[in-house]
Structure formats: C-alpha cells, structure tokens
Amino acid sequence: MTSRKHVVYWHDTESVVPSPPLREDTGCDVAIVGGGYTGLWTACFLKEAEPDLDICIVEAKHCGYGASGRADGFVTPTIGKDIQALVKEFGTERARAASQAVGRSILEIGRFLRRNGIDAEYEASDYLMVATDQAQLRRLREDRELAGLIAGRDQPELLNAAQAQAVIGSPALLGAIRTGGALVNPFKLARGLARVVKERGVTVYENTPVLRVVPGAHPVVVTPGGRVTADKVVIAANAQQFTFAPFRDRTVPVWSYALVSEPLTDEQRGRIAWPGREGMVEAKTFLTCARFTADNRLLWAGGPALYFFGRDLRKRRMNDPRAYRQLHTCFQRFFPMWQDVRFAYAYGGAIDITRDYAPHFGSLPAGNVFYGYGFNGNGIAATHTGGKVLRDLMLGRDTEYARLLYVDDRHRMARRFPPEPLLSVGAQVTTRMLERKEARL
Template identity: 35%
Template sequence: MVRGRAVRRERTPPTAYGHRPRTDPRRIEESLKDAAPVPFWLDDVPGPVPHPPLAGAHETDLLIVGGGFCGLWTAIIAKERDPQREVVLIEAVRTGWAASGRNGGFVEASLTHGEENGALHFSRERDVLARLATENFTALRDTIARYGIDAEWEETGMLTVATEPHQVPGLRDAARDGGGDYLEGEALDAYASSPVYRAGLLTRDEHAYVHPAKLAFGLARVAEKLGVRIHEHTRATGLRAPRSGRVEVTTPDGVIRARRVALATNVFPSLLPALRLFTVPVYDYVLMTEPLSAEQLAAIGWTGRHGIADSSREFHYYRKTADDRILWGGYDAVYHRGRRVRPSQDQRRETFERLADHFFLTFPPLDGVRFTHAWGGAIDMSTQLVAFHGAAKNGRVAYSAGYTGLGLGATRFGAEVMLDLLEGRDTERTRLRMSRRLPVPIPPEPFAFPLIQLIRRAVARSDRNGGKDGLLLRLAGLFGVGFDS
C-alpha cells in the first residue's frame, strides 16, 4: 500500500491544483447537493438565550462595540483588571455570529501570520513578538481552562505540506531552523497520505483547535458572570467625542455615553471614518464533510488529530471535528465589488465546486463522501496581513482590526492592547509597530476591485511559476503590501 502511494505521488502533475476541475462534475454535484448553507459550528450547538437590545440613553465606564472574539476578550479582561468598572458590550446581530462563529477553529500563537511576514513588517521586533505571542497563547489556554469553557480545545500539532516541488526546500529549511520535523515518504504517510503531497513539516507546539461557536458562547457567558452587560441587535450608527464629557455612541434607538470606547468591529465599517480604508472584506469559503469512519481515515493515513495546510499562497486548510468530520477551506479569497459585507455573499457555488474538486484530488479514497455544510464569511484583510491597533479622540477611543484570518488567538492580544491604550499604560504591547503605525491603505472603489483582482491573478501566477513573484508582487512587497488566501 505504501508503495502504491509513492507511485501516485510521482505521477502528481507539476501543479497540484488549478482553476479547471479534474473531478467528474457529477461527483462534485452529488457531494454538495445536501450541503446546508449555514456555518457548521453555529448549526451544531444551540445559541444562548438572546440578550435584549438597548434603547434610550445610558452611561457606562467602558463601551465595547462588537460581540465577536475581540469584543468578548476585551470585556472579560477589562473586568479582570478592574471588577468595579462598568462595562457594556453592544452587538449589531448576535454574539459570535460573524467571523467568530464561522472560521476554521485554528488557534495559532503567531501574531504576525508566520515568520516570513513578520520579518517583512516587524523585523526589529521579532523576538519580542515571539515572546508576547507565546504569553498570549498560554493566557488564552489558561483562561478557557480556568472558567471551564467547553471549547473542545486540542493541542495536537500542525502538518504543513508541500504540494509543489518549489515548496519542499522551504519546509526543509524550516525544520533545520528548529521549526518542526521534516517528513517525506513513509514518514509523511504516517500522518497523512495524498498523491499531491511531496513533503511535510510537523509542528507540535503553539497550535490548537477549538469549536469556534462554543468558544464564543462560552466567552459571552463568562463576561456576563463577571458583570458585563451584553446587548444584541443594537447597532452602533455613529460616534461623537466632544472635547469635554463622554464619548457618545448612537444607536437607532438611543445613545450610550462612555468614558472610554473600544471598537471591535473588525471587518465592518469603523465608527472612525479615517480607518475605513485600512481593511477590506475578503470572503473565505468552507466545506464540512459528513462524519468519517475509522476505515475512511485510515485509507488516507490521517488517523491523528493534527490539522493540515498546504504551502501555496492560495492555500487550503483542513482539520477534524470532534465527530471526525473534515473541515476543508481556503484557496479562494474573494473580494466582492463594493467593499460591503452582505449575507448573499456567504454562498458562492463556483468556490464550493472548486473546493470539492480539490478535496477529491487530495484524498481519492474518499470517493462518495458528502458535504453536510457549505458556507462563507468575510475576513478583515489588511495589507500587512496582521492586525493593527491604536487610539483616537485623545486616547478615549481604541481600535483593533485587520486580523486577516488570524483572529482566533490574536484577538485576545488586540483586546489587551486596546485596554492598555485606554488606560494610558506604556507597555511592550503599546510600543509595538503594529500599535503605533497603520498599514498601507487600500484604495476606495472603483479602484479597489480591479486592483485586488490584479493582485489575485499575480498570486495565482506565482504559485504556478515555482513561487517566483512577478513584477507587480515585488513592487507591492517593497511598499509593504501583501495578499494571501
């Protein structure tokens, strides 16, 4: 059996994936026909009892706008730092309904989207960022355990695979630098076997997996127990900060006056108009399989609990759930013209068919497997591919945004930065470049759409061209602009 897999690996075409499907279209259609158009995580567990909307005039010490991971972490840490502080959190829809409830559930310690991106944007702070990342990851894990949040936390390692020849040296170099164990042949087959795999890098530390909805709902319960007032279906429509008095945040049915305000709206338009060009909503799409049997998982050699991702710029990420489904996402990073977040954009048949094609190309023994869920969601992408943080209105308003798909772990760090800034603390976190300087802005429409499509095509060409960037990507890199799927 191992010999047979080796033969298939040698037959792998120079480009493992492409935009032209190689799986029988009827097989793809059959696999997707019963997929529910909702995030698996939010469909898997009942949501908490709705929190009442807020109407009328109210005052508070700290107002948090946004009920995703970033806002919830800010609420919890704010009460842990000062239990007497009055904290109100408002959410436009439901806590955890957006990116926090529909991501892949990958928790990385990294705050810089990997060492290469960190070296590009934060070369002088790499050691400090690495230490702070470890501290944040540890604190996140400890908080989940301390409050007894059933988030299905697993620290089971990460397998990064090369699907193209030019990606192999990078994995070998990473292993040589202490970044994990380099795997080929039978050693790789012991962790996962595929005709598109050429090599792998197994990293055991600082990678974890969670059930995102369970984590979001658990954080909301903890925040309430600590005394945070949560109000859902309360959309912030404006922000005013007079020189004297409190900051005023308006809603359709009232106004909230707060001594300090933390903006955790991420992909949604900021209440600070000057920040709206520093993120753009890029949609990511995901498939979830039906539960797989032990025999099916053994057929692809994936009997462990580690997650997997490939090394391309247009990359796939995949992991197992508690009941042995496979979550399969990534590759396409789609910007919809208009820079808006719309429910209608959560579904994209073209991408779902492409993902299904790539799934069956990766794991041929899983012929006949069906997908039970197919969904998408918007990621707040910044040009530096990691979050930025800061303060405005004489330090009375703080913001954190631009997580670019790395938010599950890094939002806790962003919460700490915002609170440091609002409390006037001078800390290692507030002295970081990502807390003092904004990334390169992304032009408004009508320029954004053609520019992003141009860069996406350049990224795809780079993957097809042995990882060699063309002139456009080289120029973008010089100006600190990145794009990733």
C-alpha cells in the first residue's frame, strides 16, 4: 500500500515564498491579525473603498497556511452550520438577506479570480446534499422547505435514489437536493488573494506570530520582532481566535480531517457515474463530503469533529488514526467499487466553532478593535461577505452588510463555552446528543 503523506494536499499544489517577517516597530492605519480569507478579503475591500489607507496584515505562518488553505474547497451559500437555527433565531427575512449576500459572493469570487488572473481551479458547479438513511431524508425535506422559503422561490427538487445515483453513482444514496455553488483550490485562492492585496499596497508580514493585542486609543499588535501601532485593528484568527483574551470562551477549535487519493485511472473513474464532477455533502452535522480535484484525485473528508482537551492545536493532532479509520470505513460504504483506490494524503486542520454555529462580526467596547470569526467550517464564500461586513463597520457605513445577522450588538455576542474540564466533557456529551437527535429526525 502506498504510504500516506501527513501534509495538506493543497499545500503541495503551489510553492510559497513568504513575505519577510516584522523586524521592527511600525505603525499603520489598519492592522489585521490573520492572513486567512477573512483578513485578506477585509484588506482587499478596504483598499478598494479607501485606496490611501495604510494597511498591514500580520500572519503567524504564511497566508493560507491555516483553515483557509486546508478547506475542502466547497464554495457554498452556507451560513454557519444550521439553517433551521438561523431562521428560528433571526427570522426568515434576515436569514434571506444573509443567504442572498453569501450567494452573491460565490459569483463574485469567480469574477475576482478571472479579473486578477488567479488560477485557483474554480469550477462553477452545483453540489449535492445527499441522504443515506431515512433520518437524513427527513432532514433534506425540512431543509428543502426552508431553502425555498429563504430564497423566495420554488423549493429545489428532491431527487429520489435513482435520480441521485445518476448524478453520483454511489449505491449509498437514497436521495439528494441539488444546490448552487462552486469548487475551488482553497490554497491557490488564498495565495492569489494575498498577491493581489500586496499589489494594491497592503504590507504583509508572514512568519510573524502575534503574541497579544494591547487595547487603547491606538491599539498595539505585539509580535516577537516588533510592535504595530494602528488606529484600528482587526482580529481574524479563525481557529486561533480563542488565544485572544476577549474571545477565550466564545469559540473552540475542533479538528476536521481529509483523505486525498492518488490520481484516478480512466478505468477507476469509469466504474462510477459522476459526469458533472459535482461536490457531494452528506446531510448531517458531522458530515462527510467528496469531490474531485483538478488533477483527478478524489478528496474524501469530514467525519467526526474531534476536540482535544485544553484546545490542543499541536501539529501531531493532524495524524490522529481514529479519524482516518472512520473516514475510510465510511468511504467504503459510499464507494464499494473503489476498493483499490489508494489515498496518498491524510491530513487535518482546526476550524472555529461557536455555540450558536453562526459567524460573529463587530467591535470590542473601545470601538477600534474589530473581529470576525465563527464560520464553523463553511467559510469560503461567507468570509468574502464578511470582508464587506468588516469594511463597512470599520468605515462607519450604514449598509446592508453592516446590518446582516452576522453583526453583533450589545444584545448578541457569541455565547460562552464553559472552562475545562467541563468543556471537554461537554464536547463529548454534545456530540452524542447530536448523533442521537439526527438518528431520530
């Protein structure tokens, strides 16, 4: 059997020459902590709106190293994790406005890539939300009704087993809903976006971990090599958001895992009907998903989201054998005809989870430190929308983006998680409760 590389497949698709790290004290108008999608889109939209702004991005590794460059590459209209919870909390109209904004972002990302000559392997393709048991079929029906309500148009068609298997020939499929979206190489998207913001005059310091942000009239971003004093700061650290004191108990990092195969042969590819190369996502909280890469590999990802005591983000957690065993067992259930497919890559990465499974944007009480986090593993399109939210909040604009349900006020902040050891125990209990709930749907 081919040995697996415990490195992120996407990171092997493009070489990186990092920007120099910060080595002295400096100042700017806006300092952004985090070189993932949220920070990069925010810098991009701020520069478009106010070209004279002096903006710098401070990134611990290199842009796209973290969750942005480890994503599975599904560009979807998903907001957070649970459409039913969003409608219940915010109502149909606000959920519709947010959904439509994220839907526009899918198209706008494609245009951005074409306009700036970024080959991020963008495929404008629907994806299938699929059901493999009766509980998931019931969830599909419920989500279908809500999707039609939010979109303000007819409900999407619910495909039966034969129709679903004609699109993706897995014998496990009992039904599916076709949803608009796209596929992308997430790392090439992040690296291309970083190139564009640098060309527009944004200073990017890579290999520069942030130790802390000191509040004040002019907040200070403290790093090992120097300090950045700014008029405004954005903290957009995704899975690392909890390392900053105001967010310590408002988000937790959980690990998601992926397997990527060797390139499939024509004979292997011909064993299964999958003519449109659509992505596939299972209709459950701890979902599995599948897609083809540009070089004809199969990506198989998801499974249980693992939380490690003390918010453990050490690199060795990427190699947890439990996750890969469960992923491979599930893969064999979906695709028994591919027993000889060998997985060349096995890797993981942490995502940020909030208690309401929804994103949060806003500013801390002083009004000059802003934040954006909480994409719950569904951030490629939503971070693009979030960059516009942060732009308008920082520039004091009263726009549709500044009024989206994303935006916190004094009545809505991300609810706190309990401290350890209750957090670890609660994560296990919540996982079991969600699994039982989905089985009863």
